[in-house]
Amino acid sequence: MPTPNNMDNNPETPSDIPSWLLEKNQAGNVKVRSSGTNFIAKSLHHFSEVFENEFFCERYASKPMMLQCLDPRVKVIVLFAFMLFSAFASSIVILLALAIVALLYAKLSGLDMKDYVRRVWAYIPLIIFIFSIPGASSLFTKGTPLLTILQPGTFGLRGGLYFTASGFKMAIRLALRPGISLSFAFLLLLTTRWTRITGALASMHLPLLLVSIFNMAYRYIFVMSDMASNMMEARFLRTVGRLEAAENRRFMSRSVAHLFIKSHFLSEEIYDAMVCRGFTGKPVSVDSFKISSIDILFIINNIVILLVLIAGEHLF
Numbered sequence: 001m002p003t004p005n006n007m008d009n010n011p012e013t014p015s016d017i018p019s020w021l022l023e024k025n026q027a028g029n030v031k032v033r034s035s036g037t038n039f040i041a042k043s044l045h046h047f048s049e050v051f052e053n054e055f056f057c058e059r060y061a062s063k064p065m066m067l068q069c070l071d072p073r074v075k076v077i078v079l080f081a082f083m084l085f086s087a088f089a090s091s092i093v094i095l096l097a098l099a100i101v102a103l104l105y106a107k108l109s110g111l112d113m114k115d116y117v118r119r120v121w122a123y124i125p126l127i128i129f130i131f132s133i134p135g136a137s138s139l140f141t142k143g144t145p146l147l148t149i150l151q152p153g154t155f156g157l158r159g160g161l162y163f164t165a166s167g168f169k170m171a172i173r174l175a176l177r178p179g180i181s182l183s184f185a186f187l188l189l190l191t192t193r194w195t196r197i198t199g200a201l202a203s204m205h206l207p208l209l210l211v212s213i214f215n216m217a218y219r220y221i222f223v224m225s226d227m228a229s230n231m232m233e234a235r236f237l238r239t240v241g242r243l244e245a246a247e248n249r250r251f252m253s254r255s256v257a258h259l260f261i262k263s264h265f266l267s268e269e270i271y272d273a274m275v276c277r278g279f280t281g282k283p284v285s286v287d288s289f290k291i292s293s294i295d296i297l298f299i300i301n302n303i304v305i306l307l308v309l310i311a312g313e314h315l316f
Contacts, residue, residue: 003138021127033141042249051110054194056202060109060110060111060190060191061190061192061193063109065109065191066105066188067109067192068106068109068110068192069192069294070294070298071200071289071291071295072192072196072197072199072200072203072289073200073203073291073294074203074291074295075187075188075192075284076188076204078302079184079188080184081302081306082098082101082180082184082306083180083184083185085309085310086098086176086177086181087181089177089309089313090173090313091312091313092169092173092176092316094309094312094313095173095177095180097312098309099179101305102120102180102183102184102187103116104164105187106183106186106187109187109190109191111187114244116186116190119182119186120179120182120186121179123176124179124182125176125179126175128174128175128178129171129172129175130181132174132175133163133171135167135170136163136164136167136168136170136171137149137161137162137164137167138160138161138162138164141159141164141166141167141170142164142166143164143165143166143167144164144166145162145163145165146163146164146165146167146168147162148161149161149162149163150162174218194218196287198214198215198218199287199289200289201214203289208281208282209281212281220263222265223266224259227259228255228259232255235251
């Protein structure tokens with residue numbers, strides 16, 4: 001047995017361990033620089049949102065709530081009627097009433113109201129309203145001053161610069177109309193599976209070629225998103241160090257070109273596979289649609305609502 005006195009002479013003692021192995025780990029004090037791959041991580045996040053949205057829609061479409069229990073043909077006709085009416089309505093009061101109707105149907109259908117409002121009103125309507133504000137000034141719209149920006153005579157402006165009441169009403173209408181259309185469109189998509197929507201369109205004698213295009217385009221969104229996500233993930237795992245902006249742009253351009261070429265060949269392979277399995281150009285649906293008493297009650301209820309709104313359009 002080696003004693004403490006002769007341990008230094010033993011070739012297997014710790015004294016033969018290299019000094020760099022005995023140094024304490026200083027990794028906690030080292031500052032790691034960004035790898036410059038944030039754009040890849042963000043792209044992966046956006047691609048994952050595509051699939052999250054599908055799961056989001058599927059979760060709500062399976063709930064036994066009001067709109068989910070209706071025939072998809074009824075929903076398509078009624079919700080499209082509301083969207084069409086909002087495009088022609090000019091009264092802000094009536095447009096707000098349409099927005100309230102959409103919110104009420106979303107609540108009765110068990111949708112998450114916070115997420116629903118964010119998806120519908122927090123992006124496109126808000127952006128349209130912001131970009132419409134300059135058009136509400138006296139430079140473009142004449143009318144009763146609502147908010148004065150520059151007094152008359154400033155910078156050579158005889159009447160000054162101000163926002164008009166009619167201009168603000170115009171901006172509000174421009175923001176409300178796409179918001180209302182998105183509200184009813186989201187109601188249809190969130191409460192109805194896509195296959196039932198296209199099946200309803202086919203049963204309503206929409207051109208079968210158009211229905212097939214809708215079906216294939218919907219499925220291709222997820223196929224191409226999955227391919228692009230795999231490319232981004234592979235690049236992210238193989239990236240070491242910092243990437244320059246020019247290199248990022250070159251990678252994105254090459255990826256887009258590769259996806260375009262791959263999608264072209266993939267479309268031909270898919271079509272050949274469909275033909276081999278008996279596809280004749282006519283979409284086949286396993287769903288059977290039947291109008292029930294609930295559907296008739298829903299139609300009558302919405303006819304009354306539309307008539308009231310049409311009458312209010314002439315009053316306001």
